[in-house]
Amino acid sequence: MAGRRVTINDVASLAGVSIxxxxxxxxxxxxxxxxxxxxxxxxxxxxxxxxxxxxxxLLSGQTRTVGLLTSDSVGRFGIPVLLGAEDAFGAGEMAVMLCDARGDAIREQHHLRALLSRRVDGIIVVGESTNPRPSVSKDLPVPVVYAYGPSDDPEDVSFVPDDVGGAAMAVEHLLALGRRRIAHVTGPRHYKAARDRAEGLRIALEAAGCEQAGETLWGSWSQRWGRHAAEMLLMAEPGVDAVFCGSDQVAAGFVEAARERGRSVPGDLAVIGYDNWEVLSTETRPALTTVDMNLELLGRTAAQHLFAAIDGRATPGVHRMPCHLVIRDSTAAA
Amino acid sequence: MAGRRVTINDVASLAGVSIxxxxxxxxxxxxxxxxxxxxxxxxxxxxxxxxxxxxxxLLSGQTRTVGLLTSDSVGRFGIPVLLGAEDAFGAGEMAVMLCDARGDAIREQHHLRALLSRRVDGIIVVGESTNPRPSVSKDLPVPVVYAYGPSDDPEDVSFVPDDVGGAAMAVEHLLALGRRRIAHVTGPRHYKAARDRAEGLRIALEAAGCEQAGETLWGSWSQRWGRHAAEMLLMAEPGVDAVFCGSDQVAAGFVEAARERGRSVPGDLAVIGYDNWEVLSTETRPALTTVDMNLELLGRTAAQHLFAAIDGRATPGVHRMPCHLVIRDSTAAA
DNA sequence: CCCGAGAACTAAAAGGTTTTCGGAAACGTA
DNA sequence: TACGTTTCCGAAAACCTTTTAGTTCTCGGG
Incomplete structure (x- = not known):
């Protein structure tokens, strides 16, 4: 803490010139x-x-500041997106104002007004899931881009992971390893992520002329559900030689239960997760092969497109960002 | 996106009054x-x-904005602190500018300058660990408070979890359950958190006139190390009836390996973790008794004290915030 | 009708910076 | 010397709001 702030006036005086x-x-x-x-x-x-x-x-009308509006408590998926965005902005001397609406629409409106009154140059809305969410962009004086959770208005700019493609990639990996009896254990059906990943599985199997082993098991995104599903599945479909799980949490539970039931992973059973949540995917035994959604890249890309939109070069529509496969020890040839 | 911004002038004209x-x-x-x-x-x-x-x-000299400077990528511990702070600020119409220095001192200086040029009213510095960190507050025109990681300057205002007290609380719980042969498995020695928790253990044992079972095992904050330590410990000290782990990750690995070695938890062995990282502590079998550092409260408190400091009522020194024990299934009477 | 008091309103300044435009100085050329 | 051209510098406006210090209006009492 120190004295009065120094202005350009002080500099001018000291240098003996005008401001x-x-x-x-x-x-x-x-x-x-x-x-x-x-x-x-x-x-x-x-x-x-x-x-x-x-x-x-005040003078230029540009604050070199953007708002980052997260709809749910900056969660699992929000963080990397946020980091990526912060990264992209940091490079260009931009500052980020963070607002967390805690999933409350009222609070969201409130934060939105606060951001606008502070004259941010643009706003990134980070969703808590890939389910489409209500647009906030109507009649806003600044551009908005949506990251992770897309806007329900197709005129808006949204960036989401390509879950269909990511799932297909995972299943193609299993097929390439010679696995043919592939089961699917995933999260709740009301998550678009779960539905998309199931759809990717379907597409990949169909392309290979292969049938899914048993019905898709919808549950929750928890380790507990993964364990439970493993017990059910190993009972009902003993011939299964691979399982594609909708998340790393589910997969972690699954491999644990499978091991306890005496099934070797990846020998008897290849297992793939989703999310590449490292605290789980690298700590299970064996470490999980999994799909990484490149969330940091997604955030960075969203930020870059916000820049473009600020410059008047918007790119409307839902952009699907490719995922990539991280191959670890839970998958191997049959 | 819409037209020109509306000023108070437009309002005045429309209402037929002066501005x-x-x-x-x-x-x-x-x-x-x-x-x-x-x-x-x-x-x-x-x-x-x-x-x-x-x-x-510009006119009032108050922006109702604070800077949140995180030294490491907004990590495990930064998030809750940040959330708590955001919460406290949100209530008072404050906005938060988030800057992530990625552990780089240069970048930190850069962000600091950016925040000051934007005339924030105050700054919260969130550490990545509880190790003291270099002060940034020298000759700054605004107040700064440190959260989680304290400043190395005792004149600054810092809020840290009371790890010594938290650990003592955990060990007292074990003692109350009748456990007497208590071992300690923890993270790297260069973490103050690890040293503080070991110290809390020592104090609690000494107060009870009890000896620690074996030497403290220093390792890393990983599940892998927990498993490894379990194997070593169960071999070397077969009589151990309780283990205080320095983190939930270590504890999760420990209980898993103990189960595999046929030791029942909490029957043979009571286990306590630290951090209450719910994805781990509630998903292990049995669910972990653990110490919660109340990080959100810590963040909120830091924010409130920043308010006070902005109003000229600073409270210098390192403030230790109490932890609390979350009792789950991994501990029970001997 | 005038006065005075209080209520209601307005003009203008202030806050710190950038930008425009005009002016001054320096210098070269006729 | 007179004039034109560069080069460099400074005065002032603009951005939008709040606040201060007036100014005008209203109305009751004399």
Whole structure:
């Protein structure tokens, strides 16, 4: 804590020039003599002058600040997206205002107003799931892009992981290993992520002319459900040689229960997870082969497109970002 | 996206008053006739006027914005602190600017300058561990409080979890259950958290006139290490009847390996973790008794004290926030 | 009808910066 | 010397809001 804030006026006085000249010198403008510029720069350094971003923003109408609105408590999936965005912005001297609406629409409106009154240049809305969410962009004076959870308005700009493609990739991996009796254990049906991943499985199996082993088992995103499903499945479909799980939590539970039932993974049973949540996927035994949604890249891309939109080059529509497969020890040839 | 921004001038014109009157009406000041106020409010609503926070901040010198500087990628521990802070601020119409320095001192300085140039009213620095970190507060024009990771300058305001107390609480619980041969498996020695928790253990044992079973096993914060330590410990100290683990990850690995070695938890062996990281502590079998550091409360408290410091009522020193014990199934009477 | 008091309103300044435009100085050319 | 051209610098406006210090209006009492 220290004294009064130093303004460009102080710098100008110390350098013995007008504030106009000081401004030009500090901003690298042309029409100022080299020696003068040096004097100003020296004065600024001596006073450790920091231009007032408020004044600058008031004048230019640009705050170089964006709002990051998360709909649910910055969760599992929000974090990497946020990090990626922060990364992209950080590079360009942008600042990020973080607002967490806690899943409450009222609070969301409130935060939205707060962001607008602070004159952010743009807003990223980070969803808690890949289910489409109500658009906030109607009649907003700034561009908005949606990350992870898309807007329900197709005119908006949204970035989501390509879960269908990611799931297909996982299943193709299993098929390439010679697995043919593939089962699917996943989360609740009301999650679009769960439905999309089941759809990717269906597509990959159909392309290979292969039947799914048993019905898809819908449950919750928990380890407990994975264990439970393993018990049911190993009983009902003893011939299964591979399981595609809708999340790493489910997969972790599944391999644990399978091991306890004496099934070797990946020998008897290849298992694939989803999310690449490292605390789980690398700590199970064996470590999980899993699908990584590249969430940080997704966040970074969303941020870059927000930049573009701020510059008036918007790219409407839902953009699906490719996933990639992380191969560990839970899958191997039959 | 829509047209030009509406200013108080537009509102005043529409209401047929001067901007001074409009301002007073909007801010609930006294000397304006009720009917006039109504007209202004109606006009503001019709134009959906949002006061420009930049202009307001420029004038008042208060931006109602705080900076949140995290030293490491908003991690495991940063999140809850951040959430708590955001919560406390949200209530008071404050906005939060999030900066992630990625553990890089240069980047930290950069973010710090950015925050100051944006004229934040205060800054919270969130550490990645409880190890003291270099102070950033020297000669800053705004107050700073440190959360989770304390500043190395005792003049600064820091809030940290009371790990010594938390560990003692855990061990007292084990003692109350009649356990007497208590071992300790924890993370790397260069973590103050690990050292503090070992110290809490020592104090509690000493107070009970009890000896620790074996030496403290220092390792890493991983499940893998927990499993490994379990194998070593059960071999070397077969008489152990309780284990205090330095983190839930270690504890999760420990109980898993113990189960596999045929030791029943909590029957043969009571196990306590630390952190209450729910994805682990509730999903292990049995679910883990563990110490919760109340990180959200810690964040909220730090935020409230930042408010106080902004109002000139600072409270220097390192404040230790109490932890609490979450009792689940991994502990029971001997 | 005038006066005075109080209520209601407005003009103007302030906050810090950038930008535009006009002016001054320096210099070269006729 | 007179004039034109560059080069460099400074005054002032603009951004939007709040606040201060007036100014006008209203109305009751004399």
């Amino acid at each position: 106009a000249t000081a401004s030009k010198a500090l901003n690298g403008r042309q029409d100022v003599r080299a020696s003068t510029r040096e004097r100003v720069l020296a004065a600024a350094a001596e006073l450790s002058f920091q231009p007032n971003a408020l004044a600058r923003g | 001074a009157t409009a301002s007073k009406a909007l801010n609930g000041r006294q000397d304006v006739r009720a009917s006039t106020r109504e007209r202004v409010l109606a006009a503001a609503a019709e134009l959906s006027f949002q006061p420009n926070a930049l202009a307001r901040g």
